[in-house]
Amino acid sequence: MQRIFTILLACLTATCSLAQDIKKDSAALKQISNHILTNYQCYNDLRYLCKHIGHRISGSPQAEQAVIWGKEVLEKIGCDRVFLQEVMVPHWVRGQEEATILLKGKKIPVRISSLGNAVGTGAKGMTASLLKINHIDELKRLRPADVKGKIVFYNFKFDQTNINTFESYGPCVYYRWGAPSEASKMGAIGVVIRSVSSANDDKPHTGSIAYNKDYPSIPAVAISNVDADVLEGIMSVNKDVSMQLRTTCEMLSDVKSYNVVAEIKGTEHPEEIIVFGGHLDSWDIGEGAHDDGAGVVQTIEVLRVFKELGIKPKRTIRGVLFMNEENGLRGGKKYAELAEINNEKHILAIESDAGGSTPLGFSMEMETAKRDKIKSWAPLLQPYNMYSFDREGGGADIGPMKRKFGTPVMELMPDSQRYFDMHHSANDVFENVHRRELSLGAIAMSHMVYLVSLYGL
């Protein structure tokens, strides 16, 4: 009887203390939310980054400015430690680019965007017949003689039926990333892709290409969905359609750059690190507002809200503005290398690199017990419209941590309806980010960091 009484008492105490914590945690989360929603500092940071610095591809003067700006902003917040991690990054430059469709003596100019890291045609350009390929299997059924000397037009379309547009992004990316070398393998001398985009507009979307070194690296460019529709229409009724293509993009020598890192030391378990971040570099068109200005300013905001509200984390919290996610991932790799050298213990890595729209949850890659622990906080997060914790996924910059140490990773999951309209294009500008939506992302990141810093993982 005595034993049963003891057990009952223990249960009751546990229940009471749990109930009390939930109330306290709930109040803390609300305080964080109110602070961010009434100050909008992350929105003002984003305005500065987009309008005063602008787009900032690795190796560019703007990327350098962004590093200086990020460090200054983080120092001003009063973090315990702000430092740079040196990293050599690729330096690709776009140069000039122009294309013209040649049809029955007519010349139809078309707006293009060279794929990032692509080689150029050289100043003289090239002219060749176009070969339309809707799906890679079509190419694989052809003989090299059918492809040789031609410019392949990959006309693979964004699947509008997926509710989560990231599921449509994946299959399209193959045509930007890997398929150009398949065309080269068959003898093609250039590639034009339908933009990896959900928008029905005239903006071409760039993004990285990955050449297979077994075959010649050939020029590769994107055209907008509207232009791709036009070209598809032209080619469906005309056999002989050619393109004049001239791009002077090129890869220069690597350049020294930096990850920007800031941390607040944990009061009880300083050796346990929760890292979170976005990437500071962007593509060289638009302003990199959603990709990934949003992740950068949300990362800064997490640290700011801890400092401004005087929250002292039990575990060390560390924000990272990664360099070179877009065309090399050198910053993410360097961070993991240094973590190994410094023998650091990361209990969680969080990335925000899916845009600044209203967040709906987090995707995760971690063992079930840890995922369940995070999911047990769902009732605290649902008042902030955070409902989804079941998807798989981390972020690119924290991928090396996952692969090297098995670090649990997660990524903020905003509503994805608008993202691929803007991603990697001239549409990705500050005006297309909404201040409340952006702030809700900063709140979601801050809440997750707060809970893990308090309860561990």
Place this chain on the structure above:
Amino acid sequence: MQRIFTILLACLTATCSLAQDIKKDSAALKQISNHILTNYQCYNDLRYLCKHIGHRISGSPQAEQAVIWGKEVLEKIGCDRVFLQEVMVPHWVRGQEEATILLKGKKIPVRISSLGNAVGTGAKGMTASLLKINHIDELKRLRPADVKGKIVFYNFKFDQTNINTFESYGPCVYYRWGAPSEASKMGAIGVVIRSVSSANDDKPHTGSIAYNKDYPSIPAVAISNVDADVLEGIMSVNKDVSMQLRTTCEMLSDVKSYNVVAEIKGTEHPEEIIVFGGHLDSWDIGEGAHDDGAGVVQTIEVLRVFKELGIKPKRTIRGVLFMNEENGLRGGKKYAELAEINNEKHILAIESDAGGSTPLGFSMEMETAKRDKIKSWAPLLQPYNMYSFDREGGGADIGPMKRKFGTPVMELMPDSQRYFDMHHSANDVFENVHRRELSLGAIAMSHMVYLVSLYGL
């Protein structure tokens, strides 16, 4: 033993048939979703309504055009029955409007929007001292002599800390709807309100005023949040600030108008009606794109997807484009009156009148058992990001049905972050609606109508 066996068998059969239905239902919902997301007909309908008809306040020629357009579109779909419900509606016209802040001999023009249904100042206008009131309690502490002959400036602010912005809308609306008569009661001759808006911009937002007939009806206008900030700043350092106000708005005689109704008869229970709708009228600025062009075209889309996919509902499904939600609710009242006269049995009423952004769930007002039945479908709806079924709420147009018959009501609940930036203002235009987000709303409505038409409520 025999009895236990029978029970077990019954359970097993129930489980199996349930499992089968879920699979079948899931496939049907996916088919609906794919159809809407690949055709975007609701988006094209919205473009027509906004760009070819434009804003359409009750009694206006555009409202008449919208009725004709709505009927034609619904007839083209091939519904079993398309008909109009005649209803007399108020006919308020804005006329001219201008305002100037007078400060130390300077004249500062300020952009205004008369509140809907308000009286005008007359062609000569009025000039009076401004009295700033941040909260109604401040007014109530004053003596009539402090207020008499003045223009009251209600400076109540939109609370940015609520995650669901509708929670901030409610308290602000009091200052537009009821508070002007409180000022009149104290002797004020005019009212200026800070717009009921979440936006930090220069657009004034209109919306209905409700005069208390015990006191004189006085002119009332809204100014933008930016102008309200300026005026607040001016009045915080200057004692004597006046306003010249001139508005020629007026209420004309009632005009004959219509609800547009279309239905597909149920195959098994035609007497059970599921009604769903949005409102066809809008305010007379902007294009009524989110409010409530979105609800109108989503309503049309539900009927279209049933017809185009050849889905034959077991119960009657009926779409209504209500007239005069904004400044009289006459259409909603008329619909309920006619339902009573015709002895109709409505098992559910659904409204979409909260904008065309990504839907997150439905709010409901109905008895627990019915709510639980709807919530049991949550696993079918979650793949479409529909997570929230716990909020209370129906829609304005279906309110009379609820009050008259106790009809279960529900309202589509889109993400609310952007809505009150645009609501009732020049910002509410087609360009600010996203085609995938709008389509997801049409999908959510179609799914709910599909499930209730199949399983009842």
